[in-house]
Amino acid sequence: MSATTILLAVAKLTRPLTIRDVRGLSGMTYLDRxxxxxxxxxxxxxxxxxxxxxxxxxxxxxxxxxxGELWSWLLDDREAAVRISAIEGLWEDTSTKMLRRMVDIFTSDASTDVRAAAAIGLSRFACLAALGELAEGEEALEQALSAAALDTGLPTELRRRALESAGYFAENEQIQNQVERDYASGEQLLAESALVAMGRSMLPRWLPVIGKALGHESPALRYEACRAAGELADEAQPLLPKIFPLVTDSDSEIALAAIWALGQIGGEQAERALKQVSRSSDTARSQAAAEALEELSGGDSLV
Known part of the structure; x- marks a missing residue:
């Protein structure tokens, strides 16, 4: 059955799609476009x-x-929501061609929401750049993200997503200074994104700020602080005493983030805490702790 026949059939359905409905759309090539x-x-x-x-x-x-091919075609759809889905669908594409396309969308799409989605999508390329694994395009990527992160006249959602992705550029002092300003701005969303950027930078300079945020009254900031601490891995050892209480936080998302962070930070104290949580009657938390312990052991169970 051709892709067009499948699409016509899918278009007529009034129920949610199943894998059987769309399997024929998988693996399309340019010839189907x-x-x-x-x-x-x-x-x-x-x-x-x-x-x-x-x-x-x-x-x-x-x-x-x-x-993949389908999503690359839908990046040009007239509807912003479809373009956003296409950006999300292309998450695993780390080709130079896709980097250029994503930067173009980020800088020039007519929709702020689409540009914000592209900023999130660019984080994978920024991560590769930080690891020294980006084949080409690093300079253009850093310039685009930096320009948006520093432009306080942009819509908050767009700028904060740019800041998150730009956080990977640890040696860019302008970006890191902007991270500091945004955290101290008093704007909740900017503070959340600043914590994301701090973690991605992996800079020890942010440990005091992250440590303070772990005790913040805002659940969202405590959550992002846990994630940031985990991103810093063993550099965040000094923060363990502030993370331990959060595994029993009344907010499950915070507790799970804290458990994840312990698995990333590691060490004997983190391992003991995770073993204790793995015996919890809370299924989600005990399972998360077991997974964190497995990661600490390199795949061998420590439970």
Missing amino acids: RDFLEIWQSLPAERRTTIARELIELAEEHVELAF
């Missing part, structure tokens, strides 16, 4: 948006589905 887009673009915007969202969900559940 013209016929697919002719049908796709004739569908109402609401239906295109719904299909794209459901394809994202199915791809997360079934890793064998390969929608």
Whole structure:
């Protein structure tokens, strides 16, 4: 059955899509592009948006589905929500071609929401750059993210997402200074993103700030502080006394983030705490602790 036939059938469905409905759209090639887009673009915007969202969900559940070509075509869809889904769907594409495309979308798309999604998407390339594994395009990437992160006239959502991704550029003093200013700005969302950037920088200079945030009254800031501490790995050993109480936080997301952080930081104290949590009656927390212990042991169970 051709991709266009499958798409026509999918378009008529009034129930949620299943893998059986869309399996034939997996693995499409450029040869399918013209016929697919002719049908796709004739569908109402609401239906295109719904299909794209459901394809994202199915791809997360079934890793064998390969929608890469499809998502690259939908980056040009007229509907912003579809373009956002396409950006999310291309998360594993780390090619130079995709980097250039994502930078272009980030800097020039008509929708602020799409540009913010692209900023999030660029984080994988910034991470590769920090690891010295980005083949090319690092300078253009850093310039684009830095310009947005430093531009206080941009919409908050766009700027904060740029700041998060720019955090990987630890040696860029302008970015790191902006991280400091945004955390101290008094704006909740900017403070959250600043903590994300601190963790991604892996700079010990942020330990005091992260440590203070671990005890903040804001659940969102405590959560991001746990994540940031985990990103710093063994550099965050001094923060362990402040992380231990959070594994019993009434907010499950914070507790799970704290457990994850302990697994990333490691050490005897973290291991003992994780073993204790692994015996908890709370299934989610005990399972998370078991997984953290397994990571600490390099795949061998420590429970």
